[in-house]
């Protein structure tokens with residue numbers, strides 16, 4: 140069974156990391172301008188054709204791709220990471236999205252009920268599906 144123009148197959152996996160940040164562009168007095176931390180949860184979705192194994196991507200391969208990226212942010216001050224000088228949930232989601240192959244979306248939960256997502260639509264789908 141092959142995907143066609145109208146159908147894509149997506150896979151997803153959830154990751155977590157703990158980081159500190161401050162949001163420098165907020166006005167004085169905003170609590171999030173102060174240094175504070177979050178237990179971030181991240182949902183990554185990849186797209187692609189289904190291969191002979193029946194996989195878009197082995198979840199273990201997904202982990203191997205994510206691991207070095209997670210190491211760059213876990214137990215770090217995000218503001219010190221290149222590209223995350225203003226580490227809002229939106230910008231963190233974009234940072235991961237730009238670094239993950241065949242990425243369909245990245246959703247970052249800063250708290251249990253606040254999230255930001257970057258997603259590829261139509262012509263902006265990245266990478267070559269396998």
Ligand SMILES: Nc1nc2c(c(=O)[nH]1)N=C([C@H](O)[C@H](O)COP(=O)(O)OP(=O)(O)OP(=O)(O)O)CN2
Pocket residue numbers: 162171175226227228229249250253255
């Ligand atoms: N659109 C966005 N808004 C906010 C972001 C963001 O990244 N994108 N970030 C923050 C702060 O980092 C803040 O710590 C998180 O928001 P908040 O809902 O206030 O969460 P808290 O759990 O810290 O607050 P409670 O008072 O406990 O609800 C703000 N906005």
